Amino acid sequence: MYLYDKYDHKLVQERVEQFERQTERFITGDLTDEQFLPLRLQNGLYIQRHAPMLRIAVPYGMLRTEQLKKMAHICRSYDKGYCHITTRQNLQLNWPSIKDVPSILSELAHVEMHAIQTSGNCIRNITSDPLAGVAPDEIVDSRPYCEIVRQWSTLHPEFAFLPRKFKIAISGSTTDRAATAFHDIGLQLIKDKNGAVGCKVLVGGGLGRTPIIASTVCDFLPEQFLLSYLCAILRVYNRLGRRDNKYKARIKILVKEMGIADFSQAVEQEWQHIKDNYSPLTPKDITQAQGYFSTPPYQQINASTTGEQLDHLALKHPEFGRWLQRNVNHHKVPGYRAVTLSLKPTGNAPGDISAEQLETVAYLAEHFSFGEVRTTHQQNIVLADVNSNELFTFWQYAQSAGFATPNIGTLTDIICCPGGDFCALANAKSIPIAEKIQSTYDDIDYLYDLGDISLNISGCMNACAHHHVANIGILGVDKKGKEFYQVTLGGNNNSRGATNHKPAIGKVLGKAFPANEIPNVIDCVLTTYLQHRIEEDAFLESFLDTYKRIGMPTFKENVYA
Amino acid sequence: MPKIIKNGDIVEDYWNYIDPPKGFVAAYTEKTAMQTPAQEAIGAIVSLDHWLSQRTQLLASNTALGIWLEGHSDLSLIIDDLPFFDVIAVYFPAFTDGRGFSLGSQLRERYQFQGELRAIGSLLPDQMYYLHRCGFNAAVTKPKDLQFAREALTDFSHNYQEACGDDNPSL
Numbered sequence: 001m002y003l004y005d006k007y008d009h010k011l012v013q014e015r016v017e018q019f020e021r022q023t024e025r026f027i028t029g030d031l032t033d034e035q036f037l038p039l040r041l042q043n044g045l046y047i048q049r050h051a052p053m054l055r056i057a058v059p060y061g062m063l064r065t066e067q068l069k070k071m072a073h074i075c076r077s078y079d080k081g082y083c084h085i086t087t088r089q090n091l092q093l094n095w096p097s098i099k100d101v102p103s104i105l106s107e108l109a110h111v112e113m114h115a116i117q118t119s120g121n122c123i124r125n126i127t128s129d130p131l132a133g134v135a136p137d138e139i140v141d142s143r144p145y146c147e148i149v150r151q152w153s154t155l156h157p158e159f160a161f162l163p164r165k166f167k168i169a170i171s172g173s174t175t176d177r178a179a180t181a182f183h184d185i186g187l188q189l190i191k192d193k194n195g196a197v198g199c200k201v202l203v204g205g206g207l208g209r210t211p212i213i214a215s216t217v218c219d220f221l222p223e224q225f226l227l228s229y230l231c232a233i234l235r236v237y238n239r240l241g242r243r244d245n246k247y248k249a250r251i252k253i254l255v256k257e258m259g260i261a262d263f264s265q266a267v268e269q270e271w272q273h274i275k276d277n278y279s280p281l282t283p284k285d286i287t288q289a290q291g292y293f294s295t296p297p298y299q300q301i302n303a304s305t306t307g308e309q310l311d312h313l314a315l316k317h318p319e320f321g322r323w324l325q326r327n328v329n330h331h332k333v334p335g336y337r338a339v340t341l342s343l344k345p346t347g348n349a350p351g352d353i354s355a356e357q358l359e360t361v362a363y364l365a366e367h368f369s370f371g372e373v374r375t376t377h378q379q380n381i382v383l384a385d386v387n388s389n390e391l392f393t394f395w396q397y398a399q400s401a402g403f404a405t406p407n408i409g410t411l412t413d414i415i416c417c418p419g420g421d422f423c424a425l426a427n428a429k430s431i432p433i434a435e436k437i438q439s440t441y442d443d444i445d446y447l448y449d450l451g452d453i454s455l456n457i458s459g460c461m462n463a464c465a466h467h468h469v470a471n472i473g474i475l476g477v478d479k480k481g482k483e484f485y486q487v488t489l490g491g492n493n494n495s496r497g498a499t500n501h502k503p504a505i506g507k508v509l510g511k512a513f514p515a516n517e518i519p520n521v522i523d524c525v526l527t528t529y530l531q532h533r534i535e536e537d538a539f540l541e542s543f544l545d546t547y548k549r550i551g552m553p554t555f556k557e558n559v560y561a
Numbered sequence: 562m563p564k565i566i567k568n569g570d571i572v573e574d575y576w577n578y579i580d581p582p583k584g585f586v587a588a589y590t591e592k593t594a595m596q597t598p599a600q601e602a603i604g605a606i607v608s609l610d611h612w613l614s615q616r617t618q619l620l621a622s623n624t625a626l627g628i629w630l631e632g633h634s635d636l637s638l639i640i641d642d643l644p645f646f647d648v649i650a651v652y653f654p655a656f657t658d659g660r661g662f663s664l665g666s667q668l669r670e671r672y673q674f675q676g677e678l679r680a681i682g683s684l685l686p687d688q689m690y691y692l693h694r695c696g697f698n699a700a701v702t703k704p705k706d707l708q709f710a711r712e713a714l715t716d717f718s719h720n721y722q723e724a725c726g727d728d729n730p731s732l
Contacts, residue, residue, distance in 0.1 A: 158663055
């Protein structure tokens, strides 16, 4: 994992000092509310419904044990004993007091963490595949490139006052687990026929009010030009992006209004002029970045023997078997597995994690996974390097800590924003809806029969929970001061079990429902699926495939009957 | 006479503005100090419209010339004229409007502008460090902010990324 050098430490320290001076000027009235706002946002500090909210950066989701322990300490000392994992792999404190923020930032700096650029109209935290470096289908390990882009985008002088926020995701596997098609820029690392590394560059994807799937701006960008090309895209956006209307200010709107051909041409022109002004990334730079993510000391494991043992244990302990099936991923090193800790047991606000749990995760990482973990877009935690011989012991620990709900990729693995309970932007609450659905579908056998299905709940149009790309999306809307929920079907963001992985945006089922009708509506949708799905021997058609085959009208008839 | 930050120092400004941005004079400088007495001025910073309509006369006038641009100004209109300008001022209508950072970078990097690049308008002292790194070597702030703006040039001692202003003299 990347460790700070003296420059990182210095820079974070100088940033903390700069923010202290800014806060002081705000308090003495030297900076107005309006002036202080973008400065505090770019340091992660929001003012929310009940309290400030501090969003802490977790670069591409990677954390190590000392950072988890520090977070546990911060949750206890400065908040209500828990924090929240966001859909962009960051951590949020929902109840800090403003006066404590400088102390929190200073404590974070001790473990190489900060809140820089976690909010505001700048380049945000880089997100990536939680299985980077271990996925069997990996083409290129994305982590070194994430780190290169993280450094490049941190305190970039030209792009700190963009028309709107700007999100970059990087993936390097055949299966895109980083949602690159739904980011302002998505980079898909690939190799050309000679084995040279480069990336397919997507631009203008996003959700929110205007969900758009990204367009390709470059089919193969050789890796050495990555930074000058990013600079060209951002520069075109910074100069031409709309600033008259905040809802039309994202790059997706610029790409849509210009058309991808004209936009690409503008980028190409800018890039041709500047690409030789910037040092290309040399093989040495890349090797150095790769060195931060060196292979841990894996043991030699006889994979076939351990495989048999696991099968045996799974038969003997069905719960363990389910957990293996749902929460454990294959690994590119024989005998190792990547395990997902579920933060979605019934009754838990999706993504919330307590101080005690953070410490347990730290313990598990230390003893079973070389001291590192990754937060995920789905608001869970992955321990990427677990020895299969230790899986059963690991499972027992995870179970007693409440992390072993075998529901990854099922209906109750809900992605959910903080919603109206916390967020000042929300139109409706989202957590109670998630809880209602989780408690209704608590029967593991039923969940397993439903199979792979994604359900996301956003409390407003800003779509923090990415409801558009869930197989079943729920969106909170405000109707004359009352909370209603709109349901969408058929969204797809690399859905497990689907035969077609093409990203898709869900379609609206029909008129919105009040909260108390949602369980019934979901039940109708699921029953419709079960009635129509193809079942042949062991094959069960997935929800998404069934939806695509039978179409929206059948669902609509049943729900609005 | 108004004062500006230039090459790291607070100095008197010998440039006058012709047809300056609306709101600039009243809001961001002290009105009385805005204009340099004509006999002491070394040149005039004119608007793009003024330049386009008075180009011949201005070139014949034998005074030093500058031009001010906005974030959305079409650079293609003046690319061939850049050698005539000793100063290009970039106007920031709001400190949150970051177009000027890219415009400045483009002028330096893509069009190799070598003269004085000056940031004017609604700027926070906190932005000086970034402005300098985007190629600006002069900035106008509210008089009360000048000293603080100059100090803010040293907010950071190290940068992660290359930027076009790194080889310039300090802002």
